[in-house]
Amino acid sequence: MKKRSFVLYPLAVCLLMSMGAIAQNGKFPFQNYKLSFEERVNDLVSRMTLEEKVSQMLNAAPAIPRLEIPAYDWWNETLHGVARTPYNVTVYPQAIAMAATFDTAALFKMADFSALEGRVIFNKAVAAGKTNARYLGLTYWTPNINIFRDPRWGRGQETYGEDPFLTATLGDAFVRGLQGNDPKYLKAAACAKHYAVHSGPEPSRHVFNADVTPYDLWDTYLPAFRKLVVDSKVIGVMCAYNAFRTQPCCASDLLMTDILRNQWNFKGYVTSDCWAIDDFFKNHKTHPDAESASADAVFHGTDLDCGTDAYKALVQAVKDKKITEQQIDVSVKRLFLVRFKLGMFDPPSMVKYAQTPASELDAPVHGQHALQMARESIVLLKNTNNILPLAKNGKKIAVLGPNANNVIAQLGNYNGTPSKLTTVFQGIKDKVGATTQVVYEKAINFTNNNILAYIDISKACSIDGKPGFKATYYNNRELNGEPVATVFEQRLDHNWQEGENVVENLRANNFSARYVTDFKPTESGAITFELEADDGVRFTINGNTVFDSWTRKQRNIATYKLTTAKDSVYHLVLEYWQGEGKATLKLNTGQAVETDPDALAKKYSDADVFIFAGGISPQLEGEEMKVSDPGFNGGDRTTILLPAAQTALMKALHATGKPVIFVMMTGSAIATPWESENIPAIVNAWYGGQAAGTAIADVLFGDYNPSGRLPVTFYKSDSDLSAFEEYSMKNRTYRYFTGKPLYGFGYGLSYTTxxxxxxxxxxxxxxxxxxxxxxxxxxxxxxxxxxxxxxxxxxxxxxxxxxxxxxxxxxxxxxxxxxxxxxxxxxxxxxxxxxxxxxxxxxxxxxxxxxxxxxxxxxxxxxxxxxxxxxxxxx
The missing domain is CATH 2.60.40.10 (Immunoglobulins)
Structure with a gap:
């Protein structure tokens, strides 16, 4: 194991020590760390102007130089490892997969490790003077403890499943692991979200009004929140986008005032979901403007406005007597109390968590735990005649399917970037070694058979006498002004986390780029360009625009077929901008072909076994996505059936008489009626994180005995489901479902009895x-x-x-x-x-x-x- 150094970054030490010196000898009482946090916060807020107070109620809180208060951005995530940071971190299985472990101790340890990595990242931010940068702070907007009431919800993958008791128990373990056990300081700040009665549909989340009976509210939707607020002492709560009984959740009399603050006596801070305050007057239409919306949200105890600057209108709201400055003070004090409890205003010698060594970042022991959690999460759904585990000494294994070598799928959403990642294909190759031939082919996409047989055109591309693409990057969305950098890139294959370094001095947040090259084909014929991009993109060939979504923030997947002549020159220009969120930009080329399942099965008929890695992916299900593939809508699903293209291919493989093992990756329940009847072995592997491939291979070949259990019901068909928009729990989840599921909540097989x-x-x-x-x-x-x-x-x-x-x-x-x-x-x-x-x-x-x-x-x-x-x- 890597030796751990307990040396902080020198500049960070100097900055933190200087902050400590100010605290001891500073000119303001709030800098005196011998006083209580409450006394210090009261003193600090009493010295602030109204405008300064309001500025601190935005997620990107600016510095207040005259009071020696540094800037701070509250927005950060650690759903299954620290997310979206520019550094390599440990990526654990997605939340729904961690729920399948039914292992509270493992979840506690995962949260503990994530907090340690977050502390190192924050130390780096302090050293670089970037405490104002998003995704570098210590306030994490996790866990998501909404109840996964309907398998069509794309964000269900972020939850701990459909059961209130399991959700509450695992959420409690996460909060305790993340926040630590120091009697004075927080290791990191957790945040229970999305409060409350929130679970899709994604396309209408900014406008829909949820209403449930008091029975369903207290029996299903509130128990996990009560557990985390009352027992776990979570420091933060995030209120949801939707309305509840006609009031936006962030201004709900019942949820925010009566229950959260009065009944549960919550003393921590509440943040809006990002852009939720704007929804008051733009979408719900419950308020006429930002001023009224902001005043009402604060009145109901929403202390922080994420994503917008609607709260800036609070200054005028006070002047117009829609809210008092004293009410503003309550929220600002809550916010600063969190920062004080995180030790941001005390010397590191007093804050044990501030002394976290740099070696904790992406530490080997964390990676080992990610592997163990991935193993524990895998659910063996079917194993006819004990076909699993497989022998390692076969002659040939064919690994097929859209998830067999798909990095994006196994990382889930709200993820970080690991330094090492093993796919299913690689995990199987590593497991069997050189004695067994392992072949791989993607074979099909998730929902169709139209595959691009990729070719490498980089050798046929050059510009200014250099091979590849000339890439020019700008620190804005409009390709304006002086570029930040101009570099040459061999190919366009980017997948940036928000905030990750794109090039030197440019991070993946509100930037743009132009990629230029001359393509000179070596032969005549047709070539297909496959473009995948998040947010705005424009593609031109010889001055002709062949694809343009420049004015729209959306996910783009498009193809364009170009007829080429040998030795002709085709001038390619790809322009791109990214706003907020994960950034993807890929330009592939190849020959478009349609896979024939029968021909593919015949091609690999000499294999001893077929391992088909399919299911779905965060490329299809997730948060408010611009996806409209058959069976998917806006991040949600319109059917829970496995896409027909995958079933058709497995039917062809099954017809060969050779064993077929279905490795299913998903963040939600999938109906597999044909597969469950005919395929001898089905392994549900979720989105397993950085070690997914190794863990899957361990299970397939018997080095780990599967022990995961389903945290959600796997229904037989869409007919088992109630209307998606209906929030009543009648006939939903194992607690109320009166039918017979395909695989029930809590189900999972083993290699023993x-x-x-x-x-x-x-x-x-x-x-x-x-x-x-x-x-x-x-x-x-x-x-x-x-x-x-x-x-x-x-x-x-x-x-x-x-x-x-x-x-x-x-x-x-x-x-x-x-x-x-x-x-x-x-x-x-x-x-x-x-x-x-x-x-x-x-x-x-x-x-x-x-x-x-x-x-x-x-x-x-x-x-x-x-x-x-x-x-x-x-x-």
Missing amino acids: FRYDKLELPAVAPVGKAVSVSVQVTNTGKKEGDEVVQLYIINENTAITTPLKALKGFQRITLKPGQSRLVTFTVKGEDLTYVDANGKRQPLKGKVKICVGGNQPDEANPVSGNVVKKTVLLQ
Whole structure:
């Protein structure tokens, strides 16, 4: 393991020490670190003008030189590792994949490691004088604890699944890991989002109004937020875009004032979702202008305006007496209290987290944990006749499919950039070594068979006597002024994280570029250009514009077929601008071909086994995306069926008689009726992070026994789903679904088997009190493996409305063959309650069935182990 240095960056030390000297000997009381944080914050805010106070309520808070307050940008993300930073970081599996581990200790450690890496990045920002730069701060707008109520929601991949108990438990582990355990200082600041009743559709999120019954509100949508606010002591909350009962969430009487601030006594800060304040008057039309919208949001406790400058209107709002300066003070004090708790105004010798060594960034131990979490997240859905694990000494393996070598898919969304990444294809090659031939072909796209057989035209491109493209970069969107840099690039294949260095002195945020070259083909014929770009792009050939979306901020995927003549010169100009968010720019060339599934199967018929890596990708599902492929709309899905092109190819592969292994990568539930009936082995690998390929190979070849469990229901078809826009929980998720799923919540197979017996619990227990439960679990197979022991309760009093069944406990354990372990649970009194029609929690009375096993208590589902059940009488 790499030796860790405990030496801070010299300039950072000097700056932090000078800040400490100011704190000790400064001219203002707020700089005296011997005073309490509250005293210091009160003193600081009392010295600020109204204009200065309002300026601090924007995510990009400017410096206040006269008070020696540095600039700070609040906007940062660490969904599954620090995101969008210009540095290499550890990228863990996507949130939905981490939920599939059912491993709170692993999630706690992941958050702890991410906070350490974030501290190093912040030290670098201080050293470079860039505390005003986005994605370098210590305030992370994570975790996303919305309930994944509908599999069509593109952002469901960011959540911990469909169950309130699982979401709350994992969210709690994340917050505690990220924020640390120091009694005075925060390691980093977590933020529970998106509060509340928010889960798509993406295209209408800025205008739709959600309304649910008090029962659904308190039974499903609020428990995880309550857990993080009341118990985990999360320091931040983000309010959602949508309206709730006609009021924008960031100005909701019920959500913001009554529940969050009054009932839950939340003392931390609230940020709007980015551009949500503008939605008040631009989209919801609930307010006439920015002034009224901003005043109402602050009145309801929304302290920070992200993404826009709507809050600048607060100065006039105070003058117009729409809000008082004292109310502004409340928000500003909350914001500065967070910064003080992060140790930003104290010497590093006082703040243990400020002494985080540089070696924590992308540390080897973090990478090992990313691999372990990827392994634990993989769910074995089907394994007919124990076809898995595969032998490593075969002759030939054909690895096919759009996710077989797809870096973007395994990284998920809201991701960072790892220093090392292993794809499925590479992981399999590394696993079997030189003794087995491993061949790869993309074969098809996600939704069609139209493949571009790539050719390298870089050798046929030159400009100003140099090969490749002449690239000119500008620090604006308009290609105006003096360029920041002019460089020569062999090919155009860029995938920048927002804030990442594009070229020296230019970061991927609101920039533009022009790429110019002369293409001289070596033979006559036709060539297809494939363009992929985020935001605005314009492509011309010999002065003729062949593609133009310059005025639109959107994701662009386009092709153009050019008939060429040998030795002719074609002048290519590609112009591009990127605003905010991830930036992609790729220009590929090749011969367009349509894959014939039968011909492809015949081509590789000498393979011992086909491994098809398909599913979907963050290229198709995600946050408010400009995607309209068949089955997808604006980042969401219009069908949960696996795209037909993938099923057609697997049918052809299956017809050869050779084994077909389906490795499915996804951030949401996919319906696979044909595959589940016909393909012998299906492995759900989610978006597994930097080590996805290694982890998948470990499972496929038996070096790791799969143990992941589904955190969402995999339905059979679209007909199982209610209307996407309907927020009622009726017939949604395993807690209320009355049909038979394809694969249920909590489901997952293993290469070994487990037996449950000796379930012990009291026959009678007092109402409202905890109940102790124990069960013996035995590994009855021949392989060591992890089992996720799950405890569910079933209310047998039909006079009240409750979930059909509800998860109330889980533990991940490791057992060797033949080994037994006694597993104990304490079902808390609060878990033996129900929500009445008015949204009030009441204690359960009468008979309650307690079920413990390797899956939920629905014997109609395939099971990985048996389930034992007993009834307790609560009286």
